[in-house]
Amino acid sequence: MQPRIVEVRQGILKKNDLLAHDLRRRFADSGVFVVSLVSSPGTGKTAFLEATLTALKNDYRVAALVGDLATDRDAQRLGRSGVPVQQIVTGTVCHLDAEMVDRALAGWDLAALDFLFVENVGNLVCPASYDLGEALRVVLLSVTEGEDKPLKYPTIFNAADLAVITKMDLADAVGFDRAEAHRNIREICPRIEIVETSARTGEGMAAWLERLAALARRTPAAV
Amino acid sequence: MQPRIVEVRQGILKKNDLLAHDLRRRFADSGVFVVSLVSSPGTGKTAFLEATLTALKNDYRVAALVGDLATDRDAQRLGRSGVPVQQIVTGTVCHLDAEMVDRALAGWDLAALDFLFVENVGNLVCPASYDLGEALRVVLLSVTEGEDKPLKYPTIFNAADLAVITKMDLADAVGFDRAEAHRNIREICPRIEIVETSARTGEGMAAWLERLAALARRTPAAV
Numbered sequence: 463m464q465p466r467i468v469e470v471r472q473g474i475l476k477k478n479d480l481l482a483h484d485l486r487r488r489f490a491d492s493g494v495f496v497v498s499l500v501s502s503p504g505t506g507k508t509a510f511l512e513a514t515l516t517a518l519k520n521d522y523r524v525a526a527l528v529g530d531l532a533t534d535r536d537a538q539r540l541g542r543s544g545v546p547v548q549q550i551v552t553g554t555v556c557h558l559d560a561e562m563v564d565r566a567l568a569g570w571d572l573a574a575l576d577f578l579f580v581e582n583v584g585n586l587v588c589p590a591s592y593d594l595g596e597a598l599r600v601v602l603l604s605v606t607e608g609e610d611k612p613l614k615y616p617t618i619f620n621a622a623d624l625a626v627i628t629k630m631d632l633a634d635a636v637g638f639d640r641a642e643a644h645r646n647i648r649e650i651c652p653r654i655e656i657v658e659t660s661a662r663t664g665e666g667m668a669a670w671l672e673r674l675a676a677l678a679r680r681t682p683a684a685v
Numbered sequence: 686m687q688p689r690i691v692e693v694r695q696g697i698l699k700k701n702d703l704l705a706h707d708l709r710r711r712f713a714d715s716g717v718f719v720v721s722l723v724s725s726p727g728t729g730k731t732a733f734l735e736a737t738l739t740a741l742k743n744d745y746r747v748a749a750l751v752g753d754l755a756t757d758r759d760a761q762r763l764g765r766s767g768v769p770v771q772q773i774v775t776g777t778v779c780h781l782d783a784e785m786v787d788r789a790l791a792g793w794d795l796a797a798l799d800f801l802f803v804e805n806v807g808n809l810v811c812p813a814s815y816d817l818g819e820a821l822r823v824v825l826l827s828v829t830e831g832e833d834k835p836l837k838y839p840t841i842f843n844a845a846d847l848a849v850i851t852k853m854d855l856a857d858a859v860g861f862d863r864a865e866a867h868r869n870i871r872e873i874c875p876r877i878e879i880v881e882t883s884a885r886t887g888e889g890m891a892a893w894l895e896r897l898a899a900l901a902r903r904t905p906a907a908v
Binding site: 505530611616 | 726727728755756758759777806808809811829830834836837839840858
């Protein structure tokens, strides 16, 4: 590639993309597999993450960053799992960006971690545009939100690597149409993997953890 | 107030606020009571609005605007109620603004309406900052989202005039803590009214409609 073209392309990349690119390289160099979680408020990101951290911590070195406009409730809640958790309070900002992640990691020894989870602000729109340097972006959708959400918020589903359907224990109570939900997710993102879980009953968590371990072994080397 | 101070204040008002101010005056002059609805994706704004339109249409002249990033599914769904409904497709924009509302209303005879509902894009963050000229801003929270959401998304709860808790028929199934939800809403917005509803069973809809009719009689004259 010619230097001029490289210059032009770099000019197009926004500040966030550049910083995310650096983060991604640092994560890969350190051997830490970074997973970001995006969803609506109330989909159950924190419950899902708490179950994930609790399950992983015996076999892996894990940590988490959690983003919210206000409060450190999620960090406190996740802290019960006994792993390092850092809250990022965004104020009025509706998403995490690479700089917030970079700042929150100041002083961390990334090489001492196997997995780092980054829970975004609950928002099905804005986080889609901000690369955080993650190796895997997971979008979560709860059975209570309606099967049409992928069609109505296509950007974030399109930008995800894996979809997790949460609160499966409520599927019958809300008349969840599983086939329609899968069809709508795949209409936006045809090859995406879909995992169905319930943090409450533990349903599907083993399948998710197995998939995660498989992806983590493969992806860092490919970055 | 001195002219210079007026100038400075007008300078501070952003374009949206100015346009929203004009809209609010037009709505008041036309005698239409405008209600906006904000919530997360999947809280049940559309189901709530459908039940509201169906209940009101026999006694009032009602219409609705519905915002989404993509698809006209909500307009089609609300159209079943038999009232005029216009979809606003925002593309990648995470909220409605006054200009979108203004554009969607081009050619409408506002004086022929008693109520106009404006359903925002599902997003608990960004819509908070955009005045749409509404007389009443309603924030919705479903029992499935968790009682802590007002604390984690304070701006939008603080900017609302009335809070509606939706999906009350699922309260027992999800272990909804009613007292904590009310306490958290009031911690952010101490004097806000709270109505509990279920679009599915009809619970609380009569109380909501009664409250709405009372507010509509009072507020337009006060603008």
